[in-house]
Amino acid sequence: MLDKKKFPPAPKLKINGLIRAREVRVIGNDGSQIGVLPIRDALIKAQEAELDLVEVAPTANPPVCRVMDFGKYKYELSKKEHSAKAHQKTAQIKEIQFRPFTGEHDRDFKVRHAKEFLEAKQKVKIILMFRGREMSFQEEGRTTMARIAEELNDVGHEENPVKKEGRNLVMVMAPKSMKVPHTSPEASQVKQTN
Secondary structure, eight states: OOOTTTSOOOOOOOBGGGOOOSEEEEEOTTSOEEEEEEHHHHHHHHHHTTOEEEEEETTSSSOEEEEEOHHHHHHHHHHHHHHHHHHOOOOOEEEEEEOTTOOHHHHHHHHHHHHHHHHTTOEEEEEEEOOGGGGGGHHHHHHHHHHHHHHTTTTEEEEEEEEEETTEEEEEEEEOOOOOOOOOHHHHHHHHHO
16 A cells, blocks of 8 residues: 555646546647647647646636646656755754752753753743642742743743643743844944044
8 A cells, every 4th residue: 555645646637538628728748839629639639749638727718738748747746845845944842841849950951951952943842740739839830930941041032931831831942043243333433434
């Protein structure tokens, strides 16, 4: 069985004997207008050129068909789709989870990982999870989240501030954008005097 993810689906185009219109407007392989022909004559033109007759605009009146190599056309379409997918940049959000009373060493270890993710230009979702009676310690949780945000300020900034989602406190940190180099005040004074 073919894997659907491996092979992109070809567009639902009618070719050769599957075209049901009586008359079609035919475009040659080189892009020239051949004209409106009965379907039999159009199929004969395509066979003479050893190519396929492909219906490219079925809703037009009469439908528009093109004489082309259908296999080559499908290959080019799949190539375009593959290159489009390759150039897409998917944003990854890494998650780091804490508890209200996470130990100092564990918290530092997780913050260090968050810094590595931010330096690699990835967003980090920081989750502080409360269980059971820990819900009564939300103020301690908010101060912990503020400390984490302060420690990550040199490599990132708060994209979404701390908010409560169910039994958790959640914050999203984004990497700092590239800094725009600015000129020093002395250089700007030199420009003004010249």
